Amino acid sequence: xxxxxxxxxxxxxxxxxxxxxxxxxxxxxxxxxxxxxxxxxxxxxxxxxxxxxxxxxxxxxxxxxxxxxxxxxxxxxxxxxxxxxxxxxxxxxxxxxxxxxxxxxxxxxxxxxxxxxxxxxxxxxxxxxxxxxxxxxxxxxxxxxxxxxxxxxxxxxxxxxxxxxxxxxxxxxxxxxxxxxxxxxxxxxxxxxxxxxxxxxxxxxxxxxxx
Ligand code: GLN
Numbered sequence: 514x515x516x517x518x519x520x521x522x523x524x525x526x527x528x529x530x531x532x533x534x535x536x537x538x539x540x541x542x543x544x545x546x547x548x549x550x551x552x553x554x555x556x557x558x559x560x561x562x563x564x565x566x567x568x569x570x571x572x573x574x575x576x577x578x579x580x581x582x583x584x585x586x587x588x589x590x591x592x593x594x595x596x597x598x599x600x601x602x603x604x605x606x607x608x609x610x611x612x613x614x615x616x617x618x619x620x621x622x623x624x625x626x627x628x629x630x631x632x633x634x635x636x637x638x639x640x641x642x643x644x645x646x647x648x649x650x651x652x653x654x655x656x657x658x659x660x661x662x663x664x665x666x667x668x669x670x671x672x673x674x675x676x677x678x679x680x681x682x683x684x685x686x687x688x689x690x691x692x693x694x695x696x697x698x699x700x701x702x703x704x705x706x707x708x709x710x711x712x713x714x715x716x717x718x719x720x721x722x723x724x
Pocket of ligand 1 (some may be wrong): 564622652
């Protein structure tokens with residue numbers, strides 16, 4: 514059976530995610546209200562602006578319902594701003610910025626520094642076959658630290674980070690997975706390479722089969 518995958522459609526690059534999900538055989542639907550959330554098997558939190566989305570989540574009374582669904586095991590994928598929303602804790606966020614949770618990680622907002630607001634890199638992603646993924650970073654966060662249950666899927670070298678400390682290259686974490694929660698600091702919805710969305714769609718299918 515085809516999974517129904519929602520894309521949070523309050524702000525951000527919603528259309529691009531809907532198209533990428535359709536390409537991997539899911540039934541994608543925009544989600545703006547609780548009734549729409551209730552109808553989905555999984556949810557994508559798009560790239561955009563996490564502080565704006567946080568505010569709109571409160572206005573549209575979606576913050577608690579989405580939190581509950583994620584806590585209840587709904588597969589969720591966040592790209593960029595979406596990753597920020599999923600994090601347990603945000604560094605350099607706005608004080609009134611709210612979290613959906615689901616990802617036991619500390620995420621630093623706008624981490625890649627002003628001088629390189631946007632850049633692209635080819636990154637190897639664990640669980641994604643077929644060579645590196647072209648990753649587009651736009652005022653992107655990185656993952657500062659992860660809890661024990663979080664798997665690191667990809668890093669970029671420190672010298673690409675705009676905050677090269679000059680010491681040993683530690684690499685910055687830019688893709689993670691915790692059970693059925695997937696998050697990337699970059700925007701796979703913008704490149705036409707469907708492999709990250711396919712990874713998420715597979716995860717949604719596996720979760721449905723296990724239920
Ligand atoms: N800097 C943005 C934020 O704080 C994220 C940027 C993006 O999603 N491209 O939400």
